[in-house]
Amino acid sequence: xxxxxxxxxxxxxxxxxxxxxxxxxxxxxxxxxxxxxxxxxxxxxxxxxxxxxxxxxxxxxxxxxxxxxxxxxxxxxxxxxxxxxxxxxxxxxxxxxxxxxxxxxxxxxxxxxxxxxxxxxxxxxxxxxxxxxxxxxxxxxxxxxxxxxxxxxxxxxxxxxxxxxxxxxxxxxxxxxxxxxxxxxxxxxxxxxxxxxxxxxxxxxxxxxxxxxxxxxx
Amino acid sequence: xxxxxxxxxxxxxxxxxxxxxxxxxxxxxxxxxxxxxxxxxxxxxxxxxxxxxxxxxxxxxxxxxxxxxxxxxxxxxxxxxxxxxxxxxxxxxxxxxxxxxxxxxxxxxxxxxxxxxxxxxxxxxxxxxxxxxxxxxxxxxxxxxxx
Numbered sequence: 001x002x003x004x005x006x007x008x009x010x011x012x013x014x015x016x017x018x019x020x021x022x023x024x025x026x027x028x029x030x031x032x033x034x035x036x037x038x039x040x041x042x043x044x045x046x047x048x049x050x051x052x053x054x055x056x057x058x059x060x061x062x063x064x065x066x067x068x069x070x071x072x073x074x075x076x077x078x079x080x081x082x083x084x085x086x087x088x089x090x091x092x093x094x095x096x097x098x099x100x101x102x103x104x105x106x107x108x109x110x111x112x113x114x115x116x117x118x119x120x121x122x123x124x125x126x127x128x129x130x131x132x133x134x135x136x137x138x139x140x141x142x143x144x145x146x147x148x149x150x151x152x153x154x155x156x157x158x159x160x161x162x163x164x165x166x167x168x169x170x171x172x173x174x175x176x177x178x179x180x181x182x183x184x185x186x187x188x189x190x191x192x193x194x195x196x197x198x199x200x201x202x203x204x205x206x207x208x209x210x211x212x213x214x215x216x217x218x
Numbered sequence: 219x220x221x222x223x224x225x226x227x228x229x230x231x232x233x234x235x236x237x238x239x240x241x242x243x244x245x246x247x248x249x250x251x252x253x254x255x256x257x258x259x260x261x262x263x264x265x266x267x268x269x270x271x272x273x274x275x276x277x278x279x280x281x282x283x284x285x286x287x288x289x290x291x292x293x294x295x296x297x298x299x300x301x302x303x304x305x306x307x308x309x310x311x312x313x314x315x316x317x318x319x320x321x322x323x324x325x326x327x328x329x330x331x332x333x334x335x336x337x338x339x340x341x342x343x344x345x346x347x348x349x350x351x352x353x354x355x356x357x358x359x360x361x362x363x364x365x
Binding site for chain 2 (some may be wrong): 075100103104107110195
């Protein structure tokens with residue numbers, strides 16, 4: 001079934017482009033949804049822990065159902081809750097999402113790049129190049145604009161327009177963008193971890209809208 | 219002629235194991251390993267991990283053929299390292315008549331492909347045991363094709 005579908009799509013370039021655009025948009029929406037998802041989980045965890053301490057031997061079951069009903073799936077009103085957005089738990093969670101994705105993504109990419117043969121890579125600069133070119137292209141449909149290094153284990157990746165953040169406007173931009181930057185940092189960490197490197201990654205949103213990732217290899 | 223495939227994770231934890239025989243020369247794929255050997259094989263494979271860790275940083279390659287042996291060279295071990303340092307180890311007999319060197323290499327390459335595809339599953343985490351029946355069937359199909 002899927003094979004047939006694939007064949008019909010390849011027939012014309014127009015169809016191919018159209019499918020690609022749909023895929024790209026879907027991926028972008030899913031990535032955007034990561035932020036609210038992490039917030040909702042953190043919110044639920046906090047409510048759950050506070051309610052369980054308050055009524056430790058009360059009717060826990062009925063309370064649970066009520067909390068599930070409180071959720072508005074697809075809503076973004078949680079972004080207004082400042083203490084929740086800056087909560088350490090959900091930053092860690094987004095970092096972890098990225099970490100898991102990065103770990104798997106690099107293995108796929110190396111596999112695809114070399115026609116099914118996994119090669120070995122010892123040079124960290126090679127891995128940085130793969131992050132800048134292939135990993136970023138796969139997640140954000142664009143490459144990193146600038147890669148700088150001091151050749152002593154510090155790398156700076158500069159992304160002039162982050163795909164998710166560049167479309168954000170308003171006074172909350174700086175606060176909310178932190179969620180998505182955590183995810184990007186996690187991806188970089190995951191890729192490096194799978195290539196046997198450990199690194200501290202920090203992201204910084206500059207006033208001109210560019211994002212600087214500073215990677216210090218330990 | 220018998221084979222034994224083990225996938226070893228990054229923490230030296232076993233992830234997948236399969237014992238099978240050859241399908242070449244009118245064989246039916248039954249392994250001829252006896253109980254005593256089967257008990258010994260996990261030890262052989264785990265003790266050979268030290269050798270791999272030496273070799274992997276010495277040479278810039280990720281396929282090591284016949285890097286270890288046991289039972290007086292009767293059984294040999296070949297290993298393929300994936301990018302994420304998963305070790306695909308195959309225990310096999312070296313038979314000059316069969317010329318199965320290339321087949322073993324090709325077999326491990328295909329197992330690598332199956333493993334990469336397994337990783338695409340969002341419910342699978344790195345270093346988790348592979349319990350998927352589909353993976354098992356595909357490995358057996360690849361074994362039938364090459365070995």
